[in-house]
Amino acid sequence: MVDDLALARHLADLADAITASRFRSRDLAVDRKPDRTPVTDADLAVEDAVRAALAEHRPGDEIAGEERGGQVGAGRTWVLDPIDGTKNFLRGVPAWATLLALVEDGSPVVGMISAPALGRRWEAASGRGAQAGPPGSPEPISVSGVGELADAYVSTTHLGTWVEHHSRESYLRLVDACWENRAFGDFWQHCLVAEGAIDLAAEPIVNPWDVAAVQVIVQEAGGTFTDLSGERTFQGGSALSSNTRLHDGALALLRR
Template sequence: MARYADDLALAHVLADTADSISTTRFRALDLNVDTKPDLTPVTDADTAVEQAIRSTLARTRPRDGVLGEEFGGGTAPAGRGTRRWVIDPIDGTKNFVRGVPIWATLIALLEDDRPVLGLVSAPALGRRWWAATGHGAYAGRHPTSASPIRVSRVRRLADASLCYSSLTGWEERGRLDGMLDLIRRSWRSRAYGDFYGYMLLAEGAVDAMVEPELSLWDLAALIPIVTEAGGTFTDLAGRPGPGENAVASNGPLHPDLLARLGDPRPATA
């Protein structure tokens, strides 16, 4: 824990700043919404939050790289011996735009391209989750009111609560049949989507979360929280760490999830 104590404290400061901006703009009548080239929405809150976080990191961690959803780039290359902060200023922008309170700022720290710290702050839900390698995973409104979190012990798919983002993405990638089979075999399934399913998994409220297409800023903060809570986080081929898709589980369910939904290609180290 001591190794990342200062970074974790900084992540909370960054989240406090982000929350103060995003909550002011949530449901604002003058919220400015544009469409990015990939046809996803971006608001003035997204850009303001990322700019504020970048400004603080430039002062407090000038040697660290920064990658964000809205401004991309980075001030240091990825690779061995590097530290890089990865920011999603508002994960769940479509919810944010429509006034749905399930959205969050995601803050991650990568060392040698491996996520070692993650923080998810969802101010409209009054909840925050965080973890660092070797520290464990916690949730609460603030570090002073935190509780440790742990994944469930469910071992059978027939007893499991499955979470996913949507069905259209699986259909577009030719995996809809596998996804529907998984839904049918699960005890319960709900499409909470975005960060929230992973946090419910880390808390033990659901048992698995799967998504067909993701970017690094969508995933980086989630991985330490799920794994430090005792869960397993891979891509569809069973490879650990950030990939282009995600299969997250409490651990015992993971082989079954991969067998029914995973990439037919063998996993590689």
């Protein structure tokens, strides 16, 4: 039987074949979900293809996906976001990816993030480290060694989400304490933390499928992943990735 990380690579290949062919398509079909977020025909096609492949290769595993539902419970669950960054995808911005994670008894043990328009993947398995690079040519990655917030490069998300879901003041405390800030958003900012390009990434609201793969990749790269309360979980509704050295200081600033 193929191991779980190799299977995640296969699933990413299936997803990339669909998303790459639909990216910037003139006939891309776009609908709005009840929460007003967009969903494209590519999102649905990817999730259906991955579910079909998992039914073949891991028929006993559960699946929780953004578009078709499911829950993370005891045992093994594959957590899937067919296209993270759908707004970028439908506007022709290349920063989007398919996110896949295997969760065992509540903890992510395999993570795969594939961004074909960027020509890059990030992957990890518990105890095996994290890697990134073009498909088929990954190299080990690790977080940065920056030790002071005043020297840190932080990425966050849209200010309006901080106002609505957490606190404008805590957002300002964090970015004001850091050397530089940007808003790369979604999966990419956490991947940049894992590979040491930036030092912190914070989001006031996330879904489990947004960050299950992120958690294991950041941790295996030597970083720390928690929610904004400091719990090491992808199911806390928020996210903070760091190079570990800066984590406690960032959490202190983000307290409401």
